[in-house]
Amino acid sequence: MTEARPTPAGTGASGGAGDSARRSNLATVLSLVHHDGPHSRAELTRATGLNRSTIATLATQLAELGLAYEAAPMGSNAIGRPSPTVHADASTAAIAINPEIDAITVGLVGLGGGMLHRVRHETPAIPSAREVVDISAAIVHDIRSRPGAPRIVGVGVAVPGLTRAEDGMVTYAPHLEWNDEPIAQLLREATGFPVRAANDASLGANAEKVFGAGRGADNILYLNGGASGIGGGVISGGALLTGAAGYAGELGHTLVSSGGALCHCGANGCLETEVSRAPLLDALGLAPGESERLEDELGAAYASDAPPAALARVVDAQVGFLGIALRNAVNLLNPGVIVLGGFLGLLHAVAPVALDRAMRGQAMRGPRDDVRIERARLGRDILMVGAAELAFADILANPRAVAPPVP
Template sequence: MASVVDRLGTFDGVHRRNLSKLLALAHLEGPLSRARLTSETGLNRSTVAALATELVDLGLVEERAPDPTKRVGRPSPVVAVHPGVQVIAVNPEVDAVTVAAVGLNARIVVRERLEVDHLVTPDETAELVAGAIARWRRAELAGVRLIGVGLAVPGQVRHSDGLVRWAPHLEWTDAPVRALVEAATGLPTQVANDATLGARAEHLFGAGRGVDDLVYLNGGASGIGGGLVVEGRLVGGARGYAGEFGQNRPGISSAGDRRAPDGVLEDEVSRARLLEVVGRASADEPTLAGLLAASEDPAVADELARQQRILATALGNAINVLNPSLIVLGGFLATLAEWNPDALDAAVAAQALPVAAEGLEIRVAELGENRLLIGAAELAFADLLADPLAEQLVDPLVG
């Protein structure tokens, strides 16, 4: 017979899991009625009411009156995440460090792109993040409870401790950026590969929502990374380094298409080459996309077509190996796809096994330039969503 301690432990574990279920549903689905929560969780109405009340007391959700225009039968209060619970999301890149505050509803509250004219160091990254938080605390984030910080880094990040083993374009090696940001901000910090987090965000909130098998490729200032979702689960690999599509050597059928002898995919399919062809040293994603779309220079069209051909080969290889139902392209890769989607589809189909490509779709990232920040926010929210009663996560709002 189980002891009292064992029974209490079991009850407490079930209780915490049920709190997690409710909070996760409000987080992923948006405001939900208690009746809908009852249906989704399989719990009874009184249990859902008690759990919702507890989450309100913890300051994690708020209850609202039901919409009178949708009221059928007995009214059911609506449960929504509390807007005052937020995290800081960070994406350091070769040309800028982007920092944002993100709510539990995946909404960007405030966002700032801090441009740099040199390769930012891990220490500088921590200082920039701390400075942004201090400024926002006096204005946009006054009265907000910050849960933590999530960093989306363009490099290989060891998932066991967040150590950035190698971020070649930033020239970071074994960089303890997690510890540096924690020391500078006083907030618990998590770090992961940027493209992996982009895949996570698009799978939960964007173009891959509801899709169990997808490949995500991210094109950024530091090159090309990728993320994989297989049977509904994000794949990280043995130590967190899976998805480095940009480091593969592409098959290039035409010698005239090659620009970097013995180069990898991201040497050939390159944001820097697109910037060069429109005569810019740097630009954010929307600006670059606009410049490319507006150009009538044949050289721009030639470069877009060249990069699209090589990208198609890489995608064909991914389809043959992984057999996804969806490929999502983010960053400048989305721009390549949108330039001539029919040509990309045809080139991919010509290089993928017909059976592996059956039913395949290629979509651009729905979350746009916020995808990496939303992914970084998910990383920072993970502990809270897993256990809303964790002691360190239930401090009062900070003014």
């Protein structure tokens, strides 16, 4: 996958490099208001180093492209002429799709990162790629047919499996039982939009970087625990670590117990066999379908001085194994922040000191010194926002590439 992280083109660029500099300045301003919210012209001037008249011109150009709009500052009581505020324009949006074992979620995410619309279509069985394409295309058609529908610039797909960055081919998605499914190509044919697909945890990592707990950090390790295991994504030096073909970050399948259980990947003692949601639900007396109660029940059990011994044993064991995985990752990757989502975020919430000790007690001095562990902040919309970011990448890199606004 590509990540659009435009850099400021400097001030006063002109001549032969002028076109690309202007494009890059436009991209910089659009990324600022998309990722970090509304900015006054004065703030944009400070953030970019560009002069006021250049910022005014860029804001006007973004408005003409339908990507931003200017408004009077909210609650302004400043004396004199207040600097207008530049907002990302959510009338330009992206479609996000996330197939899971029991449902297909399709979302509409506006420029600026806000969820505009979300449809969760439950499936009676694990959906095939063809079913995901047909159901998603029908939902997209419905979204486009609504009065006042935004301009859609593309589709991003968050896949719970190994996905090739170059062409959005799902090589292997074990829980969906997909092998070599060209999901991006099929969706492109069905919807007519440009489509990109990537691993769900990689997209989650990027979403936490641009909108969540990893904001401002350039070296992030993201781990998410869900019903179907543990996914991981790594941001290194500001860019998503993809590896040779886009498969990097499978921290759920790193070894944490040499005598551990057999994993569906074929190996033994993977993080995701030793640390999983089911035993936590079980220890709390919850059924597998009651996972939405996990946070409240776990929190209530740990709010007392003495959580039930059987539960504490499960939590302690899982925290220990998670600590081993984090130690390995800290030594290997030297992240500045570790962001934990899903039930891994809950383990951190109830046992922050034990988890920190398990990681820090075994990692090397140096890499362990400045790393901090945080719970993911984006909640249930994280994969929608992450997939949309993939679909926005092209216009964030080159705002002029966007099709004309809907009249």
